[in-house]
Amino acid sequence: MTASAPRPAAVAPQPGRRPGAAAVLEVAGLSVSFEPKSPGSEVVRDVGFTLSAGEVLALVGESGSGKSVTASAILGLLPRPAQITSGSIRLGGDELTGLSQRGLSAYRGRRLGVIFQNPLASLDPSFTVRNQLGEIIRHHRPGLGSGARNELAAEWLRRVGIGDADRVLRAYPHELSGGMRQRVMIALASLAEPAVLIADEPTTALDTVVQRQVLDLLHEVVTTRDAALLLITHDFDVVEHMADRVVVLRDGRVVEAGVRSEVLQRPRHPYTKLLLSSVPRLGAAPAGAGRGAAQPGADAGPPPGTGSAAASEGNPGGTGSADAGRPGRVTSGARTPLAGPADPADLTEPNDPAEAADSERGELLTVRDLTKTFALGGLGTGMPRREFTAVKDVAFAVRPGEAYGLIGRSGSGKSTVARLIGGLLPATSGSVVFDGHQITGSGGAALTRLRPRFQYVFQDATSSLNPRLTVGEQILRPLRRFGLAGRGRAAGRELLEEKLALVGLPAELGGRYPHALSGGQRQRIGIARALALEPELLILDEPTSALDVSTQATLVELLLDLKHRLGLTYVFIGHNLALVEWICDRIGVLEQGALVDEFATDDLYDDTRAEETRALLAANLSTRKAGTP
Amino acid sequence: MADLATAPKNASRLVPLPGRRPRTVTGRNLQVGVALVIIAVVVLSSVFAPLVAPHDPLLSDPASKYLPPGSPGHLLGTDDQGRDLLSRIIWGGRTSLLIAVVAVAFSTVVGSALAIVAGFAGPLLSGLIMRTVDVMFAFPVIIVAVALAALFAPGPSVVILAIAFAVIPYVSRVVFAEVKQQKGQDYVEAAVSLGAGHASILFREVLPNVTTQIIVYATSLVGGMVVFASSLSAVGIGVQPPTADWGQMIATGARVVISGNLYVALFPGLMVLIVALAFNWLGDGLRDVLDVRQRSGAPSRRKTGDAGADGRDTPVGAAGPDGHADASGPAEEVPR
């Protein structure tokens, strides 16, 4: 797959930007180190940029790029051992480096405001909103009486789009939704009308739908007051949506800087190019190679394995031999609808005619009326007992060779559905039938025998690997359990090499412990471990959401490639519509535990889509860019 | 900073902390080294007390009582019976260490077993065990010791049982929290998904992840229990005279403090302190050495335990000030 070219940045709302305006924030030659005494240990090196009034500057980079440390340094909030080793930070012409905390406090709030990433944590949980806003107002405007303070607070809440300001003022943070809290946070940071607002990943923790509202609000708040915004983000969609100028950081250094359109459309630095190409784009998928040719014909029953687009990047090392070693597996993807009953004898016969019918209809996985209820509180917890229905009456089917996407906002129940399908969680009611065999409610032994045929890849690769075992052991152990490991140490080593090669990892990684691997490598191990049992169905529970965008891209390509080469069937859980569109043939949309929409990926933009689907679509920043001039 | 690993969803992005600094590690190494040397010296001299001790610890010589430290033949002086203090301290190490180690080992095994059962049992049994542990947790140990001493005659067994009562709830909670935390890790579900059975998950997946914590925790407890046992002996419900025991020696020495013979109580007290510190340091060191994972510190001490099924959505702000990676020393402190 080649990088999908960034959509022409439609002319973003051009706020009152005065190109020649004086720089309100100038950062020059900034270096920060956690070990100031050892040279070369800087985590931020020689970073410089300027920010003018009315301007939005995005500081972009992946984790570890130093963007957050840079922001902390500007704020004078570096954690204790970290120090600015060189450079200058000028705010409205005043040098901030070298100022004491007391000296800095004169600038804070009044001239420099911050909005943090996690709205759930950036308000003090112990005080009401009124108290917290009041404290800020009292600090900046000590003369104000309490009535006037309340009035001002309420006014600001209304300004950030909170209708019932009185209720919100009385509320504790936990009583507000995430989006609401971030609005309060914006009000709080803007109260003193600072010349520069720094927003550190302000929407990362928010749902896509809310994310867009908050970004728009932020933009409005900043530009109407002719303030400047320094936006810290890893998300190019956000950059594209918000920024006037962009600074790209990598390993603490600026790799590229410039006007947004320049950087996004004509990136000069290869790293920027890589990042941009890695961003999944809505609507880009059909043009790209990812989803494969199978997709259009999905409804008619897939001819799996015939995908034309083998992964463009290929598999680093050894893939060929791996495939050669298991010729049968390649064709297994092309299993006929009747393959279920014909499968190896160790599987139980379908006992239910209806289930047999499922497999005859060509469904590898059939979900019927699936419901899951959790009990909360109750005896001894000091909380009243209540029930919470995470999933209700969900039904769908997945055909062999298909990639089925499940998408929804956080809390929509998509992960619960995944875990129910994966047999990791008992269902409250309803059934999950895999290739004619009941997964729900089936006993331990029967389920265990079935397990090698459907595998699960977890969202958090770190957590899904046992930290005390070498990754090799973790891959081989299930093989031994099912008698697939062969005999002798050499056989094991060979097998391991093969499994690792499948996901593009060198064999020597097998001897390592998970903590010695990078995030991307860990997820590859997670996939290798799942694939080692040679399953037909892979349940992918947001496998890339914890990864940086560039890592995500390579991983997605690996998944697509594996699917084609091994003829796998996927159930892919995601919250990023673009990513799901990229990977999946069909998509189901969950809203509050119910499946509200289901469609072939090509029909995503259809007018017949459910409201929730359209909301998700509308919230996507790149879509809006695409749709609105 | 090279690790592009996982960005925990809720973690603050503004303040990425670097990994442990090398200088601290050498500091730790030095600490562990000192601790090991102290423990080795004390353990070896206790084991070989008959060979090492210059005098019989019970041999009294009334003619030479209260010899000050540095007297010829009596490096640390003599006590009210004219017994050699150094020899008594060396022999006392046998009693004091043995009691502490046996008590901690016993409590660790029982406490861990309880916790693991609770961790893997259904809510009813688990609740029963952990609520019982809760009740035991803050219950004044001294009352238990008093009751035990009333039931049996005062002696080492009373001390060991009292320590067990004191320590089991701590161990159980630590291990339970640890088991819970491990059970919450996806690798357990991964193992289920990969066809592992209950026993396999317990013994081959979770236990290896918990044992280190148990060992580290137990190690750090030994020191505290040396101290606690010494206090019990000092108030007369522990080791009885004339057996050489540090707590006993403190109590004996306490009788002559006002007469000006401070050192009789001073040396055994210092010994208790030094050995306890050494075990603490060793525990800290072990934690660093054995911890292949970069995981956060000791588990929560709050009594409500886990938030339950909805714990996934609990915001960080509500989690309280524990579980922080920067906890120095064990967060769980046992009374002494």
Next chain:
Amino acid sequence: MGTVKRIGWRLLLMLPILALVSVLAFLIGVLTPGDPIEAQYANRFTAEQLDQIRATYGLDLPLWQQYFVWLKNVAVDGGGISIVLGVPVFDILGPNFLNTLILTLGGVVACVVFGMAIGATAGIFHRTWIDRAVMLIVQIGSNLSIYWFGLVLIIVFSLQLQWLPVGGMQSRNGGGFADLLAHLVLPSLAAGLISMLVLARFVRIGIIHEVGTEHFKTFASQGIPRWKLYGKHVGRNILPSAVNITGLEIGTLITGVIFVESVFNWPGIGTQLLNAVNGKDYPVIQGGILLVAACYLVVNLLTDITVDSLNPRLRRA
């Protein structure tokens, strides 16, 4: 409503615990080897007379009846007659319990004041030499034997410096509140030592955690002065845990108080309990155990209620 219900629920939970403790306390008396009557009187009495004396103490009844006789005694006249001292158990435990409460309170105050101060110092100066020095002291302190520490305090402050009395609760001429305070200082310090250091560690970690939170940075980024941040936001947010820890430490504190009583000759329940153990005076042991257990449960309940009331999530629920 919810709060009342929670408290009611907790009260209800206390009952079986109290019943269990009472049965245990009773059994302790019964299972104690050695017959206290014989120990006291054997040399002067015939077997017949001994039986008579047993009957006066109700020791001739079946076990379960003895339990209820005992419960009645506890309820009606405060636990029967001490075998060793020949006076009602209540007369022994009542006043002494009050003294122990005073010392425990002193311990709590020492624990809270010094624990907070030490923890705050270390926490605020985290990652500086001050933090390291304080934590070293904390570590050393945590490994001190309370009994020995009390002794050292006496040597230094009473014998060498002669600032404070060596022991007891009041001076020879009685003396007022100031006199009581003077007597309270050293034993409170010794009794509260371990708890104070536990609290200090939690406060320190709490502060470090709170300073790392986004809401701390939110207010710091608004230029609110540090002292105000620590005083209001950090303080308020670590308060529930601090209260919780202090509550949980009551058990430790009581243990400390009892160790300390014997060093400082504090006329408290611990001294009486240790005496009673030595004297196999089980009416006193039973009464003492019951009293301390009940006290512990009440403190626990109060702690829970306080912690709940400090938690905005529960306050509104």
Next chain:
Amino acid sequence: MRRIVSGVALIAASAVLLHGCAAGGGPAATGDAGEPVEGGDFVSALYLEPRGLDPHRQVFWETYRVSRHIFEPLVQEDLTQTEGVPDLQPALAESWESSDDGRTWTFTLRQDATFHDGSRFDAEAVHQNVQRVWDEDYEFYDEEAAGRLQVWFGNLSEAQPVDDFTYEFTFSEPFLGFPRILAQSMYTLPIGNPAVWEEHGNDAFADQPEGTGPYRFVSRAIGDRIELERNEDYYGDRPYLDTLTFRIIPNNQTRVASLLNNEVDHISYVQPDDVETLENAGFNVPEGTGAQLIYLSFNYDNPQLQDERVRKALIHGLDREALAEQVFNGYASPQYSFLPPGNEAYDPAVRDFEYDPEAARELLADAGYEPGELHFNLVVDVANENLAQWLQDAYGQIGVETEIVSLDRVSYSARVYNSEEGDGLSLDEFGETNAEWLFNGYNGLTGRGLDQDDYPEVTEAIQEALYTDDEDARIQQWQEAEALLRENALVIPAVNLTRYYATGPNVQGFTFASTNWYDLSTVWLSE
């Protein structure tokens, strides 16, 4: 070296002091600071918690050291005497006489005494006291008290008032020692106010003890203190001190420190190691010969010790002079008789089996024990642990191995009366001034498994002395009985303490009496 020199000097000094007192005949054994001054609050530190302040139930000596200031007996001993047998003095009885057969004792009571509630002391009051401990038909008959007094009042056959102020006891056997028994501290009959128990019951008496004594009860906080105040209506000599406070300070060091810090004026049970410290600091540690006997009892349930040769060997093996010097720093005198100094029948000249380790080893060999073969437990009260350790060492030298079982006071009593296998010797302390104490002590040995039928001549001699009606022969009979007991090696007398109390520098008129209690009504505080 310094220690010994100053110790010698001190002994000499206090000897001079004692001589001075004896010569002057004054009551003051401590200090000589001119005329007595009235007033002041006196604080004494006790080392044990007293039992309930009930005159008929008291056991521990610290109990009656307090209660004797509240309750008075009919007859008392002269507590200002520091040496020899204290003389008997009238107390609530002005005079007493016995019938010729020594079975009937008639007491003429004083008529000016009142109880602390103002009610009159008379023969009826005495009768109610007697009934309480003796008359099973009396509504307030107290089994516990009766049990305690059984030892002396067991033979009481009749007791009644003769008139308002005359009271008569009739015993079934002659009982010449009765008046001195009445003057003792426990198992006897100090007079309490019967109105109290008749109103509140026997158990409640100790909560509001009332007697006729020079001080009245104010309050008690167990574990802390007992407070008494002067009885302004006292019929006898007005005591100097306004109040007496007895603080309970079991910790030896704290007790000494409290004295040193002027927190208290007086302490009991001074440890030998503290004597020098106190004296150097200007405090008085009076020397006396009060009945503070420490002796070792054999456990006769242990077959090894039923062998007289073994018992003799154990006496031969004990160097009592060294014991007094090394364990008690010389503040104790070696004791060779079961009767302590101060006892009516005490004879300082008698000796049992002198220190002779060689003889001890031979006796043991004779009894069939090679060195190291004889092995038993030394059961001691924890307060005497250091002594036990010294003994362990001493017996080791004659080839006897011992293991120390150190117990608190009450566990100790329980253990010695219910000995366990292997228990050999136990360590006891006591002593009274009456010759009858030998009977009491001998009975005590039966509690250690001694069968009195095994030593008929001893039993007989004691019975004879106890029930003699020959006043002139009485003391000699007791001495003969003691000699028999001693020859049979039935007990090992060890030492008698010579230092026991310490007082502050301004305490005047305190006497280390030759019994085991004291009188504070003659004490005053100088400035």
